Amino acid sequence: MSGLGRRFAALAVAAVATMSLGACSSTNSGGGTASGQVSDDDMIMVSAVRSLTNPYEAAWVEGSQAYADSLGIDLQTIVYNGDSQSALSQLQSVLAGGKTVLLNINPNTTADTPAIVNAVRAAGGYVVTQWSKPEDINPWDVGDNWVAYVTYNGQEEGYDTTQTLIDSMGGSGGVIALQGLLANDISQSRFAGFEQALGEQSGVTLLDQQPADFDRNKAYTTTQTLLNQYGDQVTGIWAATDSMALGALQAVTEAGRAGQVKIASAADATPEGLQAIQDGNMVATYTTDPYYNGAMGLALCYQAATGALDVGSLPHEDRAFYVSQTLITADNVADYATPPTAEQIVDSVQDPLGRNDGALS
């Protein structure tokens, strides 16, 4: 609820900020590049994602596009299909183009980060990385070109959605948990949140937990098998993502138990997931606001490049931090049912540090 309040407040502030920035950017592009700052004409924005068939990343790219369009700067989208090498080589092609690169990237794996930020630094560009980085390397160690690292608190997602699930089950019954890939950090932290919430009460018990690899089909077959094994003992299912929750929902529906078995997803807020919440088939999901994620990284880079943001003087908690996110339940799902307009996206990132939810723990 507080998240919702913050959202509206941020929108209001952003609306005011837009008008002033509108004026600002027109002088910027028309006039000079004071004290060695980069002008809009010399910039190219780059948004790098794993795939475009994943609703989260598709929305991320839409957010990036809206922001780039608002400034009239070209956006290049790099889709690396889960291939770290491909991500780096495509990035190097863009860097070789000679323009100042403003990069917002969701790296393929934790280990890719150093190569990416060093390549951007060497070319004099600016980069914001999201979701994963090695623990022992931080933006301030590398320099001002790595503007910030932002991520999302998976444990909070797991914890809040599990609480909602437990409430919807009336505080008693048996639950099945579907994790993502076992080796995946974010999946582990969501599951840690799940276990934490479950450990704080005794009415709901864990019947079984299985990895479904973020895969909808695997979630479907796993749930089908577990429903056979545990039968009516299963009254709740928790999944680390929407796609797995929807796979589980399919199995539950086929077993004729839709609505009786409560299903919560810990992340993604995909259109289908939101629809399932509206239909009463799911009880919760979480949104990091993918449109915001896609635009905010570019906004930070842009402000660093123009000098609007003095990266060197920022405290560490503004260089590596969690971005606030929102629990979605039946109560507030209507607010998220329609995607934001380009204007709303641009407004939301006028203060790109506005949703800083604290330093990494």
Next chain:
Amino acid sequence: MSATPVHDVATLEQQSTVSRPKNNRRLLLSAGPAVALVVLAVAFAVLTPGFATVNNARAIVEQASIPLVLAMGSTLVVLLGSVDLSVEGVMAACGLTFVLLASNNRNDNDLGWLAFVIAIGVGAVFGVVNGLIHTRIRVPSFMVTLGTWFIGLGMATVLFGTTTPQLQDQTFRAWAGGRWLGVPVVIVFAALVTVGAFVVCRYSKLGRYTYAIGGDEAVSRVAGIPVNRFKVIVFCLAGALSGLGGVLATIRLGVGDVSVGSGQLFLTLSAVVLGGTLLSGGRGGPLHTLVGVLILVVLGNGLLLSGANPYVQQAAQGLVIVIAVIATGWPVRDRLRVVK
């Protein structure tokens, strides 16, 4: 015939002196996988409560259905001595074609059954392309089909656009979990395809020629079999079956999904090999593959129910597959002409 007379004498001799063990070998090759399946099922039935129940048996057959449809196509191709790696790409392309032509939330199309037919047709076209490039331009089948795998994925990605297309045709939606004459719809399709593949292999010219070509392509050519034409036909059938598998999987999900086939290639090919169809071609068949698919599905299902640590399950699954392949291939290991 490339074999020298000396070689011929040797094999003749061998045949006359060791005909009995050889028959046993034959039997082992056919019965080995079936025995493995029974052993596996009995072991799980004893060790895990909840395995030997009617509901679980139905779930196993249901989970085996789509892999069966795909594996029947693969079996025909492997019998030729070729391989079709494009399964996952073709599934994705056909699944999305189907969703976007049937009633959906992205456009106004509502072709109904025609969408179903066209989608499978797209799969058949992929198969024909595989077959033509393989036979006419003489590119190894694994290379061609590796390429078409990604062409299929690319096509599916383009069709996918930026939002997940949802299937809204109520007739097809009812297939997910629906029944025809009391039998789940996917099982009906799997049964039809399996019986069809069996009949083709056992009673048709296409089947006989497929075995002949896989047994020895050069000899088949000399014997006047239009090898290239039959290869293209088999690849076309395999493509159509991949398409059917993609459409059925899409109906089950209720949405178009580029990753609808992920993991299916591994499942399909290992099922074919596990069942005892030789990768070098010419030996094996649909019933072998039926057993192979059931082994893999029972294994996955049983391990899950056994409550084994999920971290260990995947490795255990791989280990059992390797052991099973060694066991089923053991009696004929000296007869494999090529291992590649």
